[in-house]
Amino acid sequence: MASLATVLCAVFAVALALGQAAVARHRAAAAADLAALAAADHALGGPLAACGRARAVARAHRAELARCAVSGELADVTAAVRLGPYTLRSRARAGPPEAWHGAHAAAPAPAFRAAGWTAS
Numbered sequence: 001m002a003s004l005a006t007v008l009c010a011v012f013a014v015a016l017a018l019g020q021a022a023v024a025r026h027r028a029a030a031a032a033d034l035a036a037l038a039a040a041d042h043a044l045g046g047p048l049a050a051c052g053r054a055r056a057v058a059r060a061h062r063a064e065l066a067r068c069a070v071s072g073e074l075a076d077v078t079a080a081v082r083l084g085p086y087t088l089r090s091r092a093r094a095g096p097p098e099a100w101h102g103a104h105a106a107a108p109a110p111a112f113r114a115a116g117w118t119a120s
Contacts, residue, residue, distance in 0.1 A: 024083040028090040031063035032079035036094035039068060039075035043095070050075060067091075 039054035051068035058065040058079045066089060067078035074095035081088050 021083060021086075021088070024081045025088050025090070027061060028063055028079050028081040028088045029092075031058045031061035031081070032077055032090040032092035033094075034058075034061065035063075035065060035068075035079055036075050036077045036092035039070055039077055040073060040094040040096070043070050043073045043075055046070075051077075 035054035035058045038057040039050040042050040042053045047068075047070040050070045051065070054068050054075065054077050055065040058077075061079075063079040063081045065077060066080040067076075069076045072095075074093065076091070076093045078089055078091045080090075
């Protein structure tokens with residue numbers, strides 16, 4: 001009976017860890033989406049202003065801005081959330097539809113890259 005309890009505890013621990021990872025992944029995705037929208041909204045103020053706004057939005061969602069690049073009205077950001085020894089990253093791009101026409105397939109050069117983080 002004791003071994004069954006141990007197995008059940010291990011199964012529940014794994015399920016809890018997977019649940020926490022899913023929540024952190026969704027938090028990173030939401031932070032990246034909203035940070036990209038904020039950066040695109042402030043893109044005309046320049047890359048520093050746009051990325052500063054994106055950083056503030058990411059922090060409001062308990063995430064860090066790992067990368068921010070602005071090219072014209074297009075913004076490309078990566079947000080990261082730490083979960084124990086792991087870092088979950090999510091990338092999002094935003095801008096007005098007419099700005100995407102003729103845009104290069106490659107991402108613009110980053111205007112901001114956090115120290116200690118690797119950009120994807």
